[in-house]
Every structure is written in structure tokens, then in C-alpha cells.
Amino acid sequence: MDLSTTFLGFELKNPIVPGASPLIESADDARRLEDAGAAALVLHSLFEEEILREVGAQLAAEAHTESFAEALTYFPDLHSHLGPGQYLELVQQVKAAVGIPVIASLNGSTPGGWTRYAKKIEEAGADALELNIFFLATDPSETGQQVEDRTVDIVREVKSTVTIPVAVKLSPFYSSFVNLAARLKDAGADGLVLFNRFYQPDIDIEELAVTPNLRLSTSDDLRLRLRQLALLAGRVDLSLAATGGVHSAVDVIKAVMAGADVTQIVSALLIHGAEHIARTLQALEFWLEEHEYESLRQMRGSMSLARTPDPAALGRANYMQVLEDWRH
Ligand SMILES: Cc1cc2nc3c(=O)[nH]c(=O)nc-3n(C[C@H](O)[C@H](O)[C@H](O)COP(=O)(O)O)c2cc1C
Numbered sequence: 001m002d003l004s005t006t007f008l009g010f011e012l013k014n015p016i017v018p019g020a021s022p023l024i025e026s027a028d029d030a031r032r033l034e035d036a037g038a039a040a041l042v043l044h045s046l047f048e049e050e051i052l053r054e055v056g057a058q059l060a061a062e063a064h065t066e067s068f069a070e071a072l073t074y075f076p077d078l079h080s081h082l083g084p085g086q087y088l089e090l091v092q093q094v095k096a097a098v099g100i101p102v103i104a105s106l107n108g109s110t111p112g113g114w115t116r117y118a119k120k121i122e123e124a125g126a127d128a129l130e131l132n133i134f135f136l137a138t139d140p141s142e143t144g145q146q147v148e149d150r151t152v153d154i155v156r157e158v159k160s161t162v163t164i165p166v167a168v169k170l171s172p173f174y175s176s177f178v179n180l181a182a183r184l185k186d187a188g189a190d191g192l193v194l195f196n197r198f199y200q201p202d203i204d205i206e207e208l209a210v211t212p213n214l215r216l217s218t219s220d221d222l223r224l225r226l227r228q229l230a231l232l233a234g235r236v237d238l239s240l241a242a243t244g245g246v247h248s249a250v251d252v253i254k255a256v257m258a259g260a261d262v263t264q265i266v267s268a269l270l271i272h273g274a275e276h277i278a279r280t281l282q283a284l285e286f287w288l289e290e291h292e293y294e295s296l297r298q299m300r301g302s303m304s305l306a307r308t309p310d311p312a313a314l315g316r317a318n319y320m321q322v323l324e325d326w327r328h
Pocket of ligand 1: 019020021022043044045046105107132169195196197214216217218221243244245246264265266267268
């Protein structure tokens with residue numbers, strides 16, 4: 001079965017890509033994932049705050065101090081917060097260890113000097129860059145337009161420093177995501193990675209403390225991605241990756257039918273280990289054969305807004321129908 005796909009211009013042997021996470025802390029980790037069948041790898045992020053910390057207090061003061069403090073507690077113990085220098089070494093080591101494309105990740109929320117690290121990451125050998133723009137709007141005087149403009153500016157800034165492809169990883173919370181996607185394309189983005197999972201803080205009512213916690217996803221998380229992928233596929237000329245809720249071959253199939261070129265997997269690999277990739281690929285191949293597909297590409301986007309026989313099911317009619325059905 002031909003499981004090949006194209007993402008950010010790379011010809012990949014299949015659509016399974018381990019996503020940004022502590023899955024890769026060394027060249028050995030990367031090799032293990034490649035051996036299990038991964039088609040490309042995404043490294044965990046180098047954070048704007050980590051770069052600013054290194055380049056000094058001066059730059060830190062220019063950044064949004066509030067988001068700076070907040071982000072220092074983001075994913076507190078999840079991966080070994082590598083400084084920029086160590087991160088570049090990790091890129092080099094992983095690149096030397098595997099034959100599949102290596103995608104490094106930069107994570108930030110403001111335009112500024114830190115984005116120059118994109119160039120260093122390129123020089124360290126990364127084949128592509130995933131730019132995670134994670135911003136939580138808290139200022140009542142800041143408009144949605146300003147938030148979007150800044151997102152577009154970051155992408156334009158990064159694209160002006162590198163020649164490797166750049167995929168943008170975003171949250172789902174934009175008023176007109178399709179419009180933002182088109183703007184990001186104009187700013188030079190090569191692909192989108194949908195979506196960031198927000199790790200909602202909880203409240204400890206005894207300690208009166210806001211407690212960050214991280215829950216791994218379930219397949220239910222995929223639904224939010226499916227609709228947006230379906231709205232974008234074939235309508236905006238960008239590579240599309242699904243991230244969030246891909247646990248099984250069925251999830252991969254849904255995401256590809258909606259329009260994803262690749263699916264990123266993290267939670268399922270943290271739970272089941274690297275071998276889960278091989279099992280998922282086997283199940284994917286089996287399903288495609290059973291359903292008489294000749295290739296994965298044949299299936300891609302078949303349930304997107306542009307191609308589904310029932311476009312209304314992706315829009316408001318679906319919402320009304322769901323409520324109606326519940327009453328009956
Ligand atoms: C422990 C952990 C660490 C993560 N670190 C990063 C990171 O450094 N950069 C990033 O963009 N996403 C990071 N993520 C988010 C994942 O890349 C992914 O988007 C998210 O987990 C949803 O995919 P999943 O449902 O397959 O887990 C992390 C997720 C987990 C669980």
C-alpha cells in the first residue's frame with residue numbers, strides 16, 4: 001500500500017510524525033522512533049523565554065513581562081529545558097542520527113530578536129521549522145486584529161531569516177481561522193499544525209492556588225481539528241498537520257480524510273511507546289486495503305468542505321441537527 005504523503009515539500013513514506021514533546025531528548029530516542037516507522041520528527045520547542053533568558057535582561061525587559069513570567073512555568077518539568085546552545089546541539093545530533101526530515105520547534109508569542117534563532121536552527125541542520133505561536137490575550141485594550149497582526153508579523157520575521165520551510169502551530173481560538181490561514185500563507189508560511197492543546201489551569205480550592213496540570217489527550221480531542229482541517233483543505237495552499245487526539249489508525253484516517261497531510265502523535269506514544277507507530281501503520285494499511293484504496297493520497301481531503309458530498313454537515317446545519325436530534 002502506498003502510504004506516502006507530502007508535507008512542507010518533503011516526500012514522506014507515511015503520514016505519522018511524532019510531535020513536539022519530550023519523546024526526543026537524544027539521538028537514540030530519535031533513532032528508536034525512526035525504526036518504529038516515523039516519517040519525520042518534530043523536536044520539542046526552544047522557547048522565546050529560554051532565548052531571552054540567555055541573551056539577557058535587556059531583551060527580557062522589552063518582551064511582555066507578564067507572558068514572560070507565565071511562560072516560565074509553562075510545561076514546568078516536561079522536558080529538560082535546554083538552553084539555546086544545547087538545543088542547537090540536539091538538532092545536530094538528531095539530524096546526524098536519522099535519515100528522515102527533522103523539524104525543530106521555536107515557541108514564542110512576540111516579534112523580536114529571539115526569532116533570529118530560527119537561522120541558527122537552520123544552520124544546525126534542521127530540515128524545517130515548526131513555529132509555535134502560543135499567546136493568551138489578557139489585555140482588555142488589545143483587539144483580536146492586533147493579536148492576529150502580531151502572529152502574522154512573527155511568521156514574516158522568521159521567514160525572512162530562513163530558507164527552510166516553516167509550519168505554524170496555532171491555537172484554535174481565532175474568530176476567522178480560515179482568513180488567518182490565508183494571511184499566514186501570504187506572510188510566507190508553508191504549513192499549519194492544528195492545534196496547540198491548551199493546558200487549562202485548575203483551581204485548588206483549599207490552597208487557593210492556580211494549579212497547572214497536563215492531561216494527555218484522547219481521541220475526542222481530534223474533533224476540533226477535523227472540522228478546521230476540513231474547512232482549510234484544498235482552499236488554502238498550505239501543508240496541513242493534525243496534532244491533538246491522534247491515537248489510532250482510525251484517527252489518522254479521519255484526519256487525512258478531513259485534509260491533513262500528516263498526523264502528529266504525542267500522547268499515544270507517551271502512553272504506548274514508539275512501537276505504537278508500527279502498529280498504527282499496520283492497521284492503517286490493513287484498513288486501506290480492506291476498503292480498496294490504492295493509496296493514502298486517494299483518501300486525502302475526501303471529507304473536506306471542498307469535496308464532501310454534504311458540505312452543510314460541516315457548518316451551522318450540523319450544529320442545528322445535533323441539537324434537534326438530542327431533543328428527539
Ligand atoms: C509532555 C508534553 C510536552 C510537550 N512539549 C511541547 C513543546 O515543546 N512544543 C510544542 O509545540 N508542543 C508541545 N507539546 C504539545 C504536543 O506537541 C501536541 O501538540 C499535543 O500533545 C497534542 O497532541 P497529542 O494529542 O498527540 O498529545 C507537548 C505535549 C506534551 C504532552
